[in-house]
Amino acid sequence: MKQILNIAYYEVVHIFKDRILFLIVFVVPLLYASLIGMIYASSILQHVPLGIVDLDNSVKSRTLASAFENTNNFKVIPEINTYAGLERGMKNGTVRAGVVIPADYSQKLSQHRLTQILTVYDGSNLIYGFNTRRYFQQVLNTFSADHTAAYLGGLGMSKQEITNVIDTVSVNMQIWFNPTYSYSTFIFPGLVLLILHQIGLLGIGLTITREKERNSWIQYLCAAVPQWKIFIGKALPYLIVNFFNYSLLLWVADRFVNVKVEGSPALILLLGLLFNLIITSLGFVVSLYSPNSLQVVRYLMLLSIPLFFISGYNWPGIQMPTLIYGMSRLFPYTWMAEGFRWVTVKDLELNYLNTTIIMLAIIAVVTSFFASSFSKRRNPLTEKGVTVNSDSTYPSKDLLH
Amino acid sequence: MEPVIRVRQLVQKYGRQTLFNGLSFDVLPGESFGVFGFCGAGKTALLHILAGVDRFKSGQVEVLGLNITKSEKFKRDLGIVTQEKSLFRDMTTGENLDFIAALKKASQANVGQVIERYELKDFLAEPVTVLPMGVYQRLSLACAMLNRPKILIADEIIKDFDLYSRNLILRELRQFQAGGGTCVYGFSSIEFCEQMSQVGWLESGQMHIYKPKDARAEWDRQVKFYSEQSDGRHV
């Protein structure tokens, strides 16, 4: 026990001495989370710039136009009022959507002939695209109901009768779990977990490479201290800090970014513990087998984006080819991101998370096993020819002093 | 007498290059065994194998009767002073002693004792990176001695540092051996061979065991041979 605490104590001392490591461990997760939180702070895509091309310019067409003006989802840009202008505006990003009311709109309506309204939206950014499409449908549904009501009123029906007819079938649409379509609730927890994953790995990932670079790794190797004690001692500070960061970032998400964080605290805690254990032991393993810190930094950071997009957190996994989706199931991030969403957003109970927890536990056991059972013998150098930055050194100005 | 270190048919390879081609030797208790060789002959590599730090290709190495590929226990009775600096660079002298004592499960009493014997008291608060070379080496040896080892492995322990430290280190080494300790030294300067009880001369993957006197004679023979080759002109 004393050995473990001693190793842990000196690791903490080191974290405080190494300014950049200190930043990575204590500041960067919060910094990234705040940055990303700020980006998604508005959470709902509203005020989509819209151009209305009213070629008819009649009372009736203006009624239609006002249907778009009266919603927060769109912001009408008055400068765009011709079709050519709309085309230009869509191209240079002044507007992201447009409505074209044909010149013969009111004429055809009064002649009882079919008329057509064109709605266009920008498909080059599908966050705009998908949302705008939904907003259009909403406005058009309301508008057509109003239109029908007006028409029936013209036929001499009473208000009560009209409501009865229109409401014969009403469709009551409920969006469960995320009723406001909040983008931050959707994406932010996944990004926070990714930050914890990557920065967590980066923190502990340098703990052994550092000793190797400074040759002090030999002190561990030639002492009769067992591997698991080295692992636990070195990992303990990181485990504690990572867990602190996990709680801190969840609090930030809940308090400042308006992310929905509900569900059983016990489950959130359990997931967090397993996830942190995995990160810490995985980072330790990475550090054990990497020749130097430079490579750890290089490879680890590049993994972030593939890890996130393969996980099915963003783009549904069942839309991916089986091979790729199956591969993503090997990564703890995939399980954690999914399980975390189930608990915090969908408020599911334990029995829905059995597989997730078992899988995370298995991964945790495997990574901890590898972290605590490494060989205490180094491999002799192999002949690699002329190489740069591949052994236990990398360019550093400190070398020259 | 049972040897404390027993090496049989030790083979080590760096990639395709063979470093040791079947070394065999014994080190008896209380001996001071010197591994001698030119730069790149593999002195450090051999000492690291004996200390259980590096893996080797094949052969048998027993330390204190234990097969070192299967056991870690022998490390409890081992101390090592490395050629390259290997103390914790981000710590002070005192912290290094404290931490390495913890790694070796050595008692605080031992820490106090080595501070006194190696005269490190004035340097306890200093970072090891600023220590003069002589003090650094005293500290290295002190750290190696923390667990009261039976075997000391010391790689190039005497370098060109101040004579006071040199004298202190030599005194402590003599005392260690007087107390029954076994030493394995790596050295590249022939003057030291007189201090050894046996010299293992590493050359082209083989080791020849000499008495110190004979090692000196062999050295002189080679010096003479090469100087004659170059027209007999002495430099």
Add this chain to the structure above:
Amino acid sequence: MFKQCLVIMKREIFFMWRDQSLRNILIAGPLFGLFLFMGIYNHPRIDNISTAIVDLDRSSASRQVIAELKNTQDLKVITYPNSFEQLEELIKREQVIVGVVIPENYGKNIALHRHTKVAVLIDGANITYATNAASAVLTVTRTLGAEVGVKTLVARGIQPDQAKEAYQSIDFREEAWFNPTLNYAYFLVLPLVLNIWQQCCMLASCMNIIGENGVRSWLQIKASGISSFKLFFCKSIVHIFIYMLIVLPVYFLAFVFFKLPLNCGFIIFLLFTLVFTISLHSIGTLISSFSRNAVDASRFGMVIALPSFVISGFTWPIAAMPHWFQSLTWVLPQTWFFQGINYLVFKNQGWEFMVNYFLMLGMMSIICYSLAALFTHGFKAHFR
């Protein structure tokens, strides 16, 4: 003079080749990204959203609702649970995304012109799904409402023509411009790959100066008397050339093999990439000029390169970010690059529009290179 440059360049190529991890990253990184993302977005349209229908009525009227739901391409009815509880369970287990509940007596109520309610439940946990599902449901709702409404009106003695007109006199047509099929792969794959590419390039650029003055051979360079400007100029040319070289196969595969859209001319597209490459390299060089060692340089570089895609507003639009933050996003060259890519790839903006982007990226490069020179010179003085 020129020969010296060639020697430096040759050495730089060797240097990059012999740095094994850098070599792996540069060669494999972007290509691996391309294949991975093409795989992930193999089925790039959100359609056939799994739907469950609880038909508590089982009348001809309710079957009509089912037929209507089956009619849309976006939804795919996969199961008919017997109760609301079963449906709830299916949604919780993510086996279906959309659930429709047709109440008991639905047909009867319609026939009697009594108010009746169809409930639609959408799993909102993944809003990419939810948004598309909602759009599809809204369309179905309109059609369904019209059909039932027309029938109701006719039953009330209103002329069929008039009844129809009450509901169907306006036809709504929707067009998604620039990406008519709402193809997610067209939208995201190329930028994601370029994102990986820019991270790889950033890692390589971060070695530019520290890779020289952080190793002992710097003394040789100092002693040789070659000007720092010449040395780093030649090195930088090699870097930029190599970054362009590794992006070419990516472009080839993306546009020729995977047939991703490219609406603008290839020349302007390449030139734009080149300008960005230079600005990216300038930032890497700047970082490498003030870093203590290569690890720190790589970490600083990644601190910038990692979130830059999110900041660039390529996905979540800049206009939706906080106002004070919007102008800050434009500090990074990545924002100019990814925004520019969108305009070029989808909207075929010409020189007139893009010239601003070229100028800004060029200016950033000049600033960063100048600062890097200052820092390096400062270090040199310190070193002496």
